[in-house]
Amino acid sequence: MISSENNPPAPEELNDKEPLRIILAEDDAEDQELFVDALGETDVPSEVTIVENGQELLDNLRDETQPEPDMIFIDINMPVKGGKEALEEIKADQELRDIPAVMLSTWDHPSAVEDAFEKGADLYVQKPSSFSGFVLILKKVFLLHWAKALLGPVRKLFFVSEKNISRGDF
Numbered sequence: 357m358i359s360s361e362n363n364p365p366a367p368e369e370l371n372d373k374e375p376l377r378i379i380l381a382e383d384d385a386e387d388q389e390l391f392v393d394a395l396g397e398t399d400v401p402s403e404v405t406i407v408e409n410g411q412e413l414l415d416n417l418r419d420e421t422q423p424e425p426d427m428i429f430i431d432i433n434m435p436v437k438g439g440k441e442a443l444e445e446i447k448a449d450q451e452l453r454d455i456p457a458v459m460l461s462t463w464d465h466p467s468a469v470e471d472a473f474e475k476g477a478d479l480y481v482q483k484p485s486s487f488s489g490f491v492l493i494l495k496k497v498f499l500l501h502w503a504k505a506l507l508g509p510v511r512k513l514f515f516v517s518e519k520n521i522s523r524g525d526f
Contacts (some may be wrong), residue, residue, distance in 0.1 A: 410442030
């Protein structure tokens, strides 16, 4: 498990907010670094804990010495326990089910998106192909989070990709 704090200079309206506590479940070191770097560009005060598979995610969430995260980002394809399996366990657990869960995948096939929605994910994000795209996507995810739009996801807003943000679909 890797922890990092991201406290860049924030816009004035964010200075009063507590850092957003995020857990990233991602097994790829390059994707971990990309996420943390893109997060730094959002100017959102945050604390990130990185775990490398779904089992580590569940262990962290059930560890009473760890603070409850404000949201979790879960890669779908991971070793030991994949993201979909971890999501199912999280959403079946009374103590964990209300934590917003954002699924991450390179795949955007409608059946994969629908499956994540059915399993209780709050948002499905297609991993972007560019750094600037990742920054834009994270900003959109945080806006949805603060607007409470991740509570009871709406199909129309469920799938986020670099393409639909660039086109202004969001």
